Amino acid sequence: MDNAVYWYAMASVLxxxxxxxxxxxxxxxxxxxxxFKTPEDAAFVGKKAAQEELPQVQxxxxxxxxxxxxxxxxxxxxxxxVWVGAAPGLxxxxxxxxxxxxxxxxxxxxxxxxxxxxxxYAVGVVCxxxxxxxxxxxxx
Numbered sequence: 001m002d003n004a005v006y007w008y009a010m011a012s013v014l015x016x017x018x019x020x021x022x023x024x025x026x027x028x029x030x031x032x033x034x035x036f037k038t039p040e041d042a043a044f045v046g047k048k049a050a051q052e053e054l055p056q057v058q059x060x061x062x063x064x065x066x067x068x069x070x071x072x073x074x075x076x077x078x079x080x081x082v083w084v085g086a087a088p089g090l091x092x093x094x095x096x097x098x099x100x101x102x103x104x105x106x107x108x109x110x111x112x113x114x115x116x117x118x119x120x121y122a123v124g125v126v127c128x129x130x131x132x133x134x135x136x137x138x139x140x
Contacts, residue, residue: 004091008078011095015071018103022064025110029056056110063109067102070124074098077131086131086138094134098127 029035035050036042042049053061078095080086101123108117 002082002088004082004085004088007092007095008082011078011099012075014099015067015074015102018099018106019064019067019071022060022067022106026057026060026064029054029060059110059112063106066105066109066121070121070128071102074124074128074131077128077135080135081131084135084138086134090134094127094131098124101127 030041033054034045034047035054036045036047037050037053039049052058081091081094101120104120105117105124106120108114108120
């Protein structure tokens with residue numbers, strides 16, 4: 001298997017697990033406190049719908065939203081990176097550093113840690129910018 005393809009697949013799986021963990025984190029807090037904003041979910045457990053989400057769920061939803069803005073772009077760039085054969089030796093580094101940055105961003109978001117959240121975000125953006133440069137260089 002091509003080294004770049006291996007690292008792309010590994011990053012994709014790790015990012016999936018990270019997003020799955022955010023969903024589980026939200027469910028853990030909702031179920032643990034039996035607090036649901038959605039009426040049918042609240043009714044299912046014999047409760048009234050909450051006026052707003054729990055603070056932990058709100059924070060996790062914002063981390064999720066940021067993932068949805070960034071991870072699909074990374075996945076698309078990763079496919080382009082692999083397809084054009086852009087610096088295959090750097091693929092593992094770029095893909096894993098991006099992934100580590102997203103993990104750092106999420107953990108820092110959930111724990112309300114600045115500047116670590118911003119650093120995690122910036123690490124991911126820098127990796128994607130570098131991927132763009134490598135893709136364009138491979139096309140030249």
